Amino acid sequence: xxxxxxxxxxxxxxxxxxxxxxxxxxxxxxxxxxxxxxxxxxxxxxxxxxxxxxxxxxxxxxxxxxxxxxxxxxxxxxxxxxxxxxxxxxxxxxxxxxxxxxxxxxxxxxxxxxxxxxxxxxxxxxxxxxxxxxxxxxxxxxxxxxxxxxxxxxxxxxxxxxxxxxxxxxxxxxxxxxxxxxxxxxxxxxxxxxxxxxxxxxxxxxxxxxxxxxxxxxxxxxxxxxxxxxxxxxxxxxxxxxxxx
Numbered sequence: 001x002x003x004x005x006x007x008x009x010x011x012x013x014x015x016x017x018x019x020x021x022x023x024x025x026x027x028x029x030x031x032x033x034x035x036x037x038x039x040x041x042x043x044x045x046x047x048x049x050x051x052x053x054x055x056x057x058x059x060x061x062x063x064x065x066x067x068x069x070x071x072x073x074x075x076x077x078x079x080x081x082x083x084x085x086x087x088x089x090x091x092x093x094x095x096x097x098x099x100x101x102x103x104x105x106x107x108x109x110x111x112x113x114x115x116x117x118x119x120x121x122x123x124x125x126x127x128x129x130x131x132x133x134x135x136x137x138x139x140x141x142x143x144x145x146x147x148x149x150x151x152x153x154x155x156x157x158x159x160x161x162x163x164x165x166x167x168x169x170x171x172x173x174x175x176x177x178x179x180x181x182x183x184x185x186x187x188x189x190x191x192x193x194x195x196x197x198x199x200x201x202x203x204x205x206x207x208x209x210x211x212x213x214x215x216x217x218x219x220x221x222x223x224x225x226x227x228x229x230x231x232x233x234x235x236x237x238x239x240x241x242x243x244x245x
Contacts (some may be wrong), residue, residue, distance in 0.1 A: 028043050044113055051146045052144070053066055056142070059080075062075060090134055091104050097111065097112060109131070111130055131145070147168075157216070161215070168204070171203065174192075174200075187208045188208045190206045191206075
């Protein structure tokens with residue numbers, strides 16, 4: 001058991017309702033029989049949709065969503081012992097996948113995640129990776145989870161426009177639609193794949209219901225305000241679905 005939790009969201013004044021990101025973080029920290037192992041699995045799983053930074057300060061945990069247009073902070077009232085145990089579990093995962101790749105106190109690199117539970121074949125749902133860095137000392141405890149950028153130099157850039165007005169860019173080789181055919185309420189997801197020596201790896205996964213469009217390349221033009229360009233492309237995608245991939 002991790003304990004009871006109440007989450008506090010700090011963001012722009014008009015954002016008084018709980019965001020989808022906050023909901024998913026709260027689900028990750030909800031007490032389960034899986035304990036810290038399950039907590040870490042759920043936190044790492046968030047990197048299919050979000051990039052985040054987690055830090056312990058002033059007697060409680062704080063999670064910041066990275067890359068968001070509006071700053072969003074979540075207070076996580078967990079004891080330092082649980083916080084440090086979660087980071088220690090991350091270090092253990094690193095060393096399970098690549099022995100002696102990190103110390104218990106700090107490390108960074110790519111972590112391979114299990115495929116999302118879509119009940120489809122391995123070919124349809126390849127593993128994904130995320131880039132993780134951490135520090136776990138008596139004076140400093142933080143964890144950062146980002147989309148994997150390994151071998152990005154020879155990859156294509158995909159820009160994903162989301163209905164919550166976020167814009168996410170991901171490097172990869174191909175876009176693939178995946179769906180749980182046994183679930184009639186599942187409208188599927190867009191997966192961005194990267195080819196490696198060990199086969200295809202899922203870099204990011206976005207539910208169709210959350211996506212306006214997926215575009216090849218960077219939709220930002222030099223000399224044009226980023227927000228103006230995003231909104232123009234967003235309106236095109238809403239008006240004509242063929243504008244997206």
